[in-house]
Amino acid sequence: MPSKPHSKDLSDLFSEVTKLRKNSPLKSLQKYMDADPTIVSLGAGLPHPDTFPFVSIGSTVAEAGVSVTDSSVAAKAISVSSKQPTAKIEGLERFLQYGNGRGVPSYTRFVQEHTERVHSPLYEDWDVVVSAGNTDAFTKAIALFYQSGDTLIVDEWTYPAAIETVRPMGIRLEPVKMDSEGMVPSELDHLCTTWDRPETAPRLVYMVPTAQNPTGATMSLARRHDIYSVAQKHNLVIIEDDPYYYLQLGSYKPLAEANDPEDRYKNLPGITSLTPSLLSIDIDGRVIRLDSFSKILAPGLRCGWITAPKYITDKIQFHNETSIQQPAGFSQAIVSKLMNEAWGHVGWEKHLVQTQRQYAERRDMFVDICQSYLKGKVEFTIPTAGMFLWLRVLLNETASKRKGVMGEIFESMLNNHVLLVPGYMFSPLGQTEEVLDKPYMRAAFSYAAESSFEVAISRLAQALEPFTCRNI
């Protein structure tokens, strides 16, 4: 097998602060101890594990691929115990002690193996580092390259926490137009080509290529290649924020057409038929990929991982060591035990298929109901992944001329007891007058009970009625 190329060196794009980040001098004392265990080290300010009062932690977890909604759920018990490591998993005391900013080895080993299986990066010197979820990961990725005054390229509608993070950092946001697949490559190219001041040229572009928040758009493989080519042309680093990657759902089919669930859902992509990620086509090593367990295990675990060239993940490790340190040891322990032993890679993939099934069912039901109740009132692209439906309100003539009409619509929705998110919340330009009246809103079909979908959408239809029906 031919060896893979080395990544391109993008370290000249690092911010000043990133260039200064290095290994903690105290953590680097560790290497002396490991070399010679007869050295007595009083260097590390670590508490003794005998003072940790946790003897073991355990969990009852569903068998891989089993639906939790079944009346009796096939389950198994897992546990991690103090001073009782297994072949693959450290003892609990290791998960509870100070470590480095890369993560507990069995956890990082799993996500590394998983990343190799799914994305098989094209360059040889890639590595992983832990994060406490993608919001944390995003701040780390930005901090690698940016300081006050820099410009971040984003989708014209984007993830609010990202907007709120960068603004106080003094970072400007430059939106790029989207279509039904997400960021438009020619628009990105145009922005970079016509940027008039080379010294402030943006170096970083942020995107959510699968089930984008808020538009629900998913980039095809061809689109990903086109975006990547533009990034290469302008030497951009891409932050690939991909928490919904595994929630790819296949195409929607109206319930009327194929009623048998086993038939409808036999072609879920699983792991083997996912649209390839930007990481998997990244020959240069310019993609910083953010993965999270939030939507595929649970948000409260607060753990994920970042994949990038090692000289970059090292910097993130050092940044972790001066901030969060690592995700909680309990979270890493449960995830590690689940992935490395209870489920393994095969079980993990079964779980992902089951999760896809649940989201596909919701998507299909929700789209069916929207198409029937909201005909003529909204238009939308049917999502092929994730949890969001991005509705464009078809304002009638009088409504479309009225300033503040979207505010009225939102109030009408509240009066009708249905809550969606107004589009302006997702605008990188902030709440300018122009943005406030863009006729968009985001619905999430992930959380409300499926049995409430029809009531919710009929309420929405009622709320939109005065603003959308054609004046005869």
Next chain:
Amino acid sequence: MAPNMTTSAACAGDTGAALPPPRDLSDIFVPAMRIHKKSAFKSVMGDPTSTMINMAGGVPHPNTFPILQLQAKVVSPTSRQDKALSPSTANLVLDKSQKNRSTESLDELLQYGAGSGVDSYCDFLKRYTQIVHNPRYADWGVIASCGNTDAIGKAVSLFCEAGDSLLVEKWTFPGALSSLVAAKVQPLAVEMDGEGMDPESLDNICSRWAGPKPLRAMYLVPTGQNPTGATMSLERRQKIYAVACKHNLAIIEDDPYYFLQFAPFSASRSLENAVGAAGLLDVDSGEQQQVDPLVPSLLSLDTEGRVIRLDSFSKILAPNLRCGWITAPSYILDKLQILNESTILQPSGLAQGLISKLLNDTWGLEGWNQHLRNLRATYTFRRNVFVRMVDLHVAGLVDYVLPSAGMFLWMKINLGPDAAEAMPRLLETMKKCGVMMAPGAPFYSSGSSGSNSSSSDCYLRAAFALVDVAMFEPALKRLAQAIVAIRETADYPSAVQNTHTCNVPNAMQKGLLSPAPGKMTISS
């Protein structure tokens, strides 16, 4: 979910009289924090009534969480008098969808939450902070943090932006110094003595400050300081607080070793003696038993709402729980919550849930206090043995501060006129003799590379928490050998074998080692 703040009436102190509001420090916030707004997005979520169908939240349904139950087996804290009985354990369980008696359901703990933290976790910590510190102003609260390293960065960012200066102890926690480098905030070193930060030095620096932007905040570790092991007396804390008020400074009180305060030093080796002497905080229904009370925190002296107190479970439960809490005026917690929501969101729900269950239910306040008493006894014992060994083997060679809290002992060694040259040789010799300690350089706030090149003194920080107590004596013997080797032999490499049985130069035999402990001041 609203942040965890109870009203001033609910947290008024023992007098029952209404407490004054805190002083408004927003005039010393950095400009970016003054305009820092609550998430507009999150305000859309509002407080949905039962008739509201929420299609807004982009959150997964608990039916997708495959974790059905969480359990932990924990040690039951017993007093040493019960030591005859074998240590018992207790189980705690968090169920998926049912509330867990004082703690939320596992589904809630595994779901997205507010940037203030899990309610039952914060509620306990607020009650506990009330008991221990009894804050003297109204409208304070607590929020969750994922440990003090993260909390420091966030607290500092309220008051310091790029180009500003932060007052710090001359020797301090390297994690904080790294954080300042990343934020382009300049550390401004304040002199220290055996009790920690020197209030006169602090006052002088502030009075003479002529920098382009005002000084707004100070950062210190007042108990079991890292690296010096110094603990401020009550009187010292009062003086520091007075200076902070005089110069309108916010105080970031980083206090992870607060509950590791020792009984007075005893040369006795026995654990039982250490326990007997360690009267300790014996809290039951809010009354402090004054046997050996904890030194009051800066928070407890804080009448104006200047203190942002950082507490952590790292040294009192376990480090990698990544859980702690921040106590401050509520309007400051609002800002910190916003910072959480654009970074970590909140600490792990699993960790918060387990801690909440443990403290609220499995152990309760009584068990928690017993656990802390046991920790204090353990650390007191370790300190006692370590200091005894220091006195036996290195006393004449070093000056040191007798620690009354924490896990560090700080030694000053005179290595002749060129310390910068001698220090690396000392470290190398120590390694060859088979002992390592942390050199002082990474803790030094003033130097760019951390080197204290103008001083003839070198510093070492020894941590006595982790290594087996039986190894204290060999370690300190080896340190003595290394120091003597550096001092006495010009041709030191040949005098030192890499076999951990260093040649003992004549100097040792001349009785240079005296058992009398040296009380030191830490100044250049």
